Every structure is written in C-alpha cells, then in structure tokens.
Amino acid sequence: MTLESRLFAAARWGFSSKKRMSLRRATLAAAGIAAGVAALIIVIGVMGGLQKGYIDSILEISSFHLRASSVEPVSDSTMNALRSLKGVKSALRFKETQVLAIGPSGATVSLALRAFEPGSEEYDPVLAAALGLGTGQSLPGTEGMILGKEAAAALGADPGSEIRLFGMKQTKDEGVVPISLNLAVESLFTSGYYEFDSTMAFLSFKQAEAFDLLFDSSEWQLGIKLDQRFDVHRMESAVAAILPEGEWNLVSWREYNRSFFGALRTEKTVMLLLISLIFVVVGINIFHAMRRNIAGKMADIAVIKSFGASDADVRSIFVLDGLSIGVAGALAGAALGLLAAYNINPIVEGISAVSRALASLASRIGLLAPGGDYRLFSPAHYYIDRIPISISGGELAFIAILAIASTGIAAFAAARRVSEASPSEVFRNE
Numbered sequence: 001m002t003l004e005s006r007l008f009a010a011a012r013w014g015f016s017s018k019k020r021m022s023l024r025r026a027t028l029a030a031a032g033i034a035a036g037v038a039a040l041i042i043v044i045g046v047m048g049g050l051q052k053g054y055i056d057s058i059l060e061i062s063s064f065h066l067r068a069s070s071v072e073p074v075s076d077s078t079m080n081a082l083r084s085l086k087g088v089k090s091a092l093r094f095k096e097t098q099v100l101a102i103g104p105s106g107a108t109v110s111l112a113l114r115a116f117e118p119g120s121e122e123y124d125p126v127l128a129a130a131l132g133l134g135t136g137q138s139l140p141g142t143e144g145m146i147l148g149k150e151a152a153a154a155l156g157a158d159p160g161s162e163i164r165l166f167g168m169k170q171t172k173d174e175g176v177v178p179i180s181l182n183l184a185v186e187s188l189f190t191s192g193y194y195e196f197d198s199t200m201a202f203l204s205f206k207q208a209e210a211f212d213l214l215f216d217s218s219e220w221q222l223g224i225k226l227d228q229r230f231d232v233h234r235m236e237s238a239v240a241a242i243l244p245e246g247e248w249n250l251v252s253w254r255e256y257n258r259s260f261f262g263a264l265r266t267e268k269t270v271m272l273l274l275i276s277l278i279f280v281v282v283g284i285n286i287f288h289a290m291r292r293n294i295a296g297k298m299a300d301i302a303v304i305k306s307f308g309a310s311d312a313d314v315r316s317i318f319v320l321d322g323l324s325i326g327v328a329g330a331l332a333g334a335a336l337g338l339l340a341a342y343n344i345n346p347i348v349e350g351i352s353a354v355s356r357a358l359a360s361l362a363s364r365i366g367l368l369a370p371g372g373d374y375r376l377f378s379p380a381h382y383y384i385d386r387i388p389i390s391i392s393g394g395e396l397a398f399i400a401i402l403a404i405a406s407t408g409i410a411a412f413a414a415a416r417r418v419s420e421a422s423p424s425e426v427f428r429n430e
Contacts, residue, residue, distance in 0.1 A: 025289050026325050029282060033329025033403050034336060036278035040399050041337030041391060043275055044268070046344070048395070049388030051264050057193050060130040061200075063256045064092075064223035065232060066239060069249045073220050081242045082224065083123070087235050089225045090124040093117055095215040099167040101201075103155025111151060111201045113165070115211050116140045118204055124225065132190040140204040144186030150198035152188050161185050165210075169217045179213050192384075229253065279406035286325065286407055290318060290414035315415035322411020326404035334400055341389050348387065 059065060074093045082091040096114045103109070121128040121139040128139045131146075140146055147157065157163055166180045183203070191197055205211055222243075226235055232252040240250055254261070294301070301314055340347065362368040 025293070026321075029286050029289065029325045029407070030329035030332065032282040032285065033279070033326055033407060034333035036275070036282060037330050037333025037399055037403050038337035038340065039278065040272070040275045041334065041396065042341050042344070044272060044395055044399070045337075045341040045389045045391040046387055047268055047271060048390040048392070051268065052390040053388045054193060055261070055264070057130060057191060057196065058257060058260075059229065059253055060126055060225075061191060061196055063253050065226045065229045065253050066222075066224040066235065067251050067256060068222040068224070068239070068243060069219045069251075070246055071219055072244070072246050074222060075244070078242065078244060082222070082239065085238060085242065087227050087231060087238070089227050090126065091225075092120055092124050092127075092223045094221050094223060095211075095218040096221060097167060097215055097218045099165045099214065101151070101155060102164045102166070103152075103157045104161055104163070105156025107155055109151050109154050110199065111147075111165075112199050113145075113201050113203065113214065114140075115203050115205055115207075115215055118142070118206055124223075126225070130191055132192070137187065140202040141186035142204060142206070144184035144207075145201050145203040146187050146189050147185050147201045148197035148199065149188045149190045150194060151201065152185065154198065157185050159185055159187050165214065167214050169213070181210060181213055183207075183210055276402060279403055283406040283410040286322060287410040287414045290322065290411055294318065294414060315412070318415035319408060319411045322407040322414075323404060325411075326407030329407070330400040330403040333403065334396065338391070338396075341391065344389060345386050 079091060079093060082088060094114050094116045096112060099111050099113050101109050101111050116139060117123075118138070118140070121133065121137070128137070131139070133139055133146075147155075147163075152158065155163055162182045162184050164180060164182050166178065168176055169179055170176050189197070189202075203210060224235075224239060226232065232254065236250055236252060240248070243250075304314060359368055
C-alpha cells in the first residue's frame with residue numbers, strides 16, 4: 001500500500017464513520033491529549049520561572065559565577081586585570097561572616113554579613129539592581145549597613161536604628177574570642193526573595209572599626225561574574241592565570257550550588273513524570289477504543305488484505321490514525337498551554353477580583369468578617385507579586401513528543417489485532 005492510500009484509509013476509518021462514533025472517539029482522545037499537554041506546559045512554565053528567578057538571584061547576589069578565596073588580600077592591580085579580562089562582566093572583592101543581631105525590639109536574627117569595597121554599585125550594577133537599590137544609592141552604605149527588609153522587620157529596626165551585632169573571632173594568643181558592637185542601619189534592600197531579605201546585610205570596608213572587629217578572621221573573597229555563565233571551564237583557567245601566587249580556592253557556581261541545583265532539577269523531573277501520567281491514562285483509553293474499532297472493521301480489513309495488503313500495511317493505517325490524534329491534541333494543547341501560561345498573571349488577577357467581589361458580598365451579609373484580605377495570592381501569605389514563566393524550546397518539544405508517542409504506541413499495540421482478520425474465514429462467515 002502506498003502512503004497516500006494509508007492516509008486515506010486512516011482518515012476514512014478514523015473520522016468518517018456513518019454514526020460519527022469514531023469522530024467522537026478521536027475528538028475525546030485528542031481533547032485528553034490537549035488537556036495533558038496544556039497542564040504540563042503551565043506547570044513546567046511556572047516551576048521553571050520560579051526556579052530560574054531564584055537561580056538567577058542566587059548567582060547575582062550570593063554565589064557569583066566564580067568565587068576565589070584566600071587569606072591574602074587582593075591588590076587593586078589584580079582587580080583591574082580581572083575586570084578587563086574578556087568574558088568577565090564584573091569582579092568584586094569582599095569578606096563575609098555570620099553574626100547574631102539584636103534589634104530595638106529585642107528580637108534576634110542570624111545575619112550573613114558581607115563587607116564590600118566602596119563603589120561596588122559601579123563595579124557590579126547588576127548586583128545593585130538585584131538588591132532593589134535605586135539609582136544613585138551606594139553599595140555598600142557609607143555610614144552604616146544595608147539591611148534586608150524582612151530582617152529589619154523581624155528586628156523592629158528602621159533606617160537610622162541601631163542594632164547590636166555579636167560575633168566570634170580567633171586569635172593566636174586568646175583563641176576564640178566573642179565580639180560585639182553597635183551598628184546603625186543606613187538603608188534597606190528588597191531583592192524579592194525572602195531568604196536574602198531576611199538573612200543578609202552589607203557594610204563597607206571604610207567602616208574601619210566594624211570591619212576590623214567583625215572580619216578579622218575571615219578570608220578574602222573574589223566574586224566574579226561572566227558574560228556567559230556556562231563558560232566557567234574556560235574562564236577558570238584564565239582567571240587562575242591572573243591571580244597572584246598563593247593558595248587560591250577557585251570554585252564555579254556549579255560546584256558551589258551543586259546540592260541545591262540538583263534538588264531543583266530532581267523536583268522538576270519528578271513533577272514532569274507525575275503529570276505525564278495523564279498521557280498514560282489517555283493512551284490506555286485510546287488502546288481500548290481502537291481495539292473495539294478494529295473489531296468492528298474485521299470485514300473491511302479482510303477485504304484490504306485480500307487485495308494483497310500485509311498485516312504491517314493494515315497496522316500502519318491504525319498507527320497513522322493514532323498519531324493524527326496525538327498531533328492534533330499536541331498542537332491544540334501547546335497553543336492553549338502557551339496562551340494560558342504567558343497570560344497567567346492577568347488570569348490570576350481576574351480570579352482575585354472575582355474572589356474579592358464575592359468576599360465583599362459575603363461580608364455585607366455577615367458570612368465573612370469585613371476588612372479581610374481575600375486575594376488569591378495575598379502578600380500576607382506569599383512573597384511574590386507576580387508569577388514568573390519560563391519555558392524552553394526543548395521542554396516544549398519533549399512534551400509534544402511525549403504526547404504524540406503515547407498515542408502512537410497505544411495505536412501500535414492495539415493494531416496487532418489485525419492479524420486475526422483472515423480473509424478466508426471472514427468471507428466464509430459472510
């Protein structure tokens with residue numbers, strides 16, 4: 001049989017039944033595939049957007065693309081050479097330590113305190129933007145420290161308030177020594193991620209008393225960002241060639257965040273597999289529906305086989321029928337999923353508006369307490385103001401191929417029954 005004749009038979013048997021039973025079966029199967037594809041795209045898009053935003057913030061604020069640590073300080077000439085290196089977007093030197101902060105309210109918060117060189121907002125403007133600092137605002141501060149908004153709220157501190165910091169340092173003569181000092185809050189930052197806003201603070205090298213006291217035992221750190229973060233292997237050797245002799249520990253963002261990024265990848269993979277079970281269910285339904293369809297067309301199959309068509313030729317007709325269902329469902333689901341995913345924020349806003357209207361009506365008749373926040377994503381419960389979306393072309397192609405493959409495999413498995421149609425037996429019975 002030619003491909004044209006197979007396609008004609010598939011269309012005739014699959015979509016042109018006199019009672020329209022085959023058409024309804026195909027439509028329902030395609031709708032199931034479309035629902036699965038759309039759901040998978042939306043879930044993977046939201047999860048990918050959240051993960052991408054968090055990963056970008058980790059790399060911009062916390063880990064950088066390359067980090068180098070040493071007990072020896074870094075000279076200005078070395079920093080200038082690193083910043084002028086092709087492929088390097090920015091380079092900062094800093095120290096970091098852990099301290100316990102006590103605010104005016106008496107509450108305590110553990111802070112990751114970093115000391116940056118003055119003018120860091122010019123050396124790394126992306127870092128300043130990621131921290132939500134406005135144009136003209138210095139990073140770090142000049143007269144105090146920059147504190148995360150959530151940490152300030154927990155401590156009961158505002159710009160101008162003083163908080164007490166407790167830390168530890170190690171000396172050769174006295175060993176581990178507790179230290180404490182008071183430090184003013186100059187301003188607040190808001191990165192949009194609770195972990196950073198509740199646990200981080202920044203101050204300047206120029207605040208000599210605090211810097212010498214709190215960071216005396218800390219190593220020097222170099223935070224380097226690249227134009228292409230996946231180019232770390234090549235850039236590691238180039239950066240290592242510029243660093244002065246000494247014991248430098250150079251780590252890429254892949255190694256620094258290995259366990260965390262691995263957990264995110266596992267989470268996304270498991271979610272993808274769980275939601276993909278919908279294709280298994282639809283595939284099973286297609287399998288049983290097609291077996292019934294084949295059973296009802298044994299006479300037609302026998303006629304085709306009597307003209308010389310092989311079992312493989314007849315099976316290919318039903319496989320093409322299944323693949324057409326998968327393609328139609330995948331295309332419709334991809335269009336619907338992408339449309340819903342990239343408009344999810346207006347959709348959520350619309351649902352929130354409806355929920356607020358219903359809550360207002362319920363409060364007027366006494367079913368709910370007046371003045372409550374009944375938004376779908378209320379800031380009182382969620383630390384996001386919008387839902388990010390990120391869908392790669394590879395993920396979209398994988399979802400579509402998975403949907404089409406499920407129908408193709410189900411149709412192939414069901415089509416094995418065509419070997420039961422023997423022309424001689426069918427014609428004898430007729």
